[in-house]
Amino acid sequence: MNTVSTRAASPVTLPCPIIILGRDDKRKPHASFFPATDTRPAEKAAELMGMVALKVESDEVRSFLARLPQGKLFDSGKAFVPFVKQDLYNEIAAHLSNEDRERLEQPRAAPDTQPAEVSHPVRPNHMPDSFDKIVVGSLVLATEGRLEGWYEAKVLEVKADGSLRLQWRDYLDNPAFSRRVDQVAIIHPSYTEA
Structure with a gap:
């Protein structure tokens, strides 16, 4: 008899899995899921990386878990969030708020933030042809x-x-x-x- 009143008085909210998604500097789509045990650090990683964390709170969003790779958290606070196909990315992004969707579509860095004479290559120039x-x-x-x-x-x-x-x-x-x-x-x- 006391259990009924206890349940009504203090509802328990358990952590749920989350999906992190976003685009890299080349505008390629990335998304992965993180289990409920990693919810807080994964949310922080998403924020640090300029991505968005989507809580898996509905069956429709839960259905994406089987189609996504599991992400990995690093000691640095960032996460490994692999590439995904554009169609899957769009399906997941449809569950975000308008504000989050717009934020993800903004370029991550303005192209003219560095002086024109400064060049920072982001990858080795050598791509072998055999x-x-x-x-x-x-x-x-x-x-x-x-x-x-x-x-x-x-x-x-x-x-x-x-x-x-x-x-x-x-x-x-x-x-x-x-x-x-x-x-x-x-x-x-x-x-x-x-």
């Missing part, structure tokens, strides 16, 4: 698994056995890792990120 031209400093594509996307990685070392020591280009908080040459892809030489 596997035998991969050297230290080359930019290649790598993946974490069959069901994961392919992301840019910088070659830190070419080992004697032909394997490569790599570092994710956009996720410097992740540790370096190794892949065989036949486990990476080369980027088409005409590709630019201007």
Whole structure:
């Protein structure tokens, strides 16, 4: 009999999973989910990265979880939020407030915030056009698994056995890792990120 009055007097709100989504500097869509145990740090990571956190509070939003990769939190306070297809990104963004949607569509940095004479390359210039031209400093594509996307990685070392020591280009908080040459892809030489 006391349990009924206790429930009515103090409703319990449990943490729920969240989805972080946003665009990178090149306007590519990113989204991933974080479990309920990571809700607070994931919300802080989204804010730090200029992205938006969407609470998974409805069945419709919950249905996206099976279609999204799980994100990873870093000690720096940021998070690994992989690329997703534009259509999926748009479906999720439809559940955001108008204000959050507009904020995500704004450029992350004004192009003229730096003097014109200052140039800061965001990636190595060397993109080999064949596997035998991969050297230290080359930019290649790598993946974490069959069901994961392919992301840019910088070659830190070419080992004697032909394997490569790599570092994710956009996720410097992740540790370096190794892949065989036949486990990476080369980027088409005409590709630019201007």
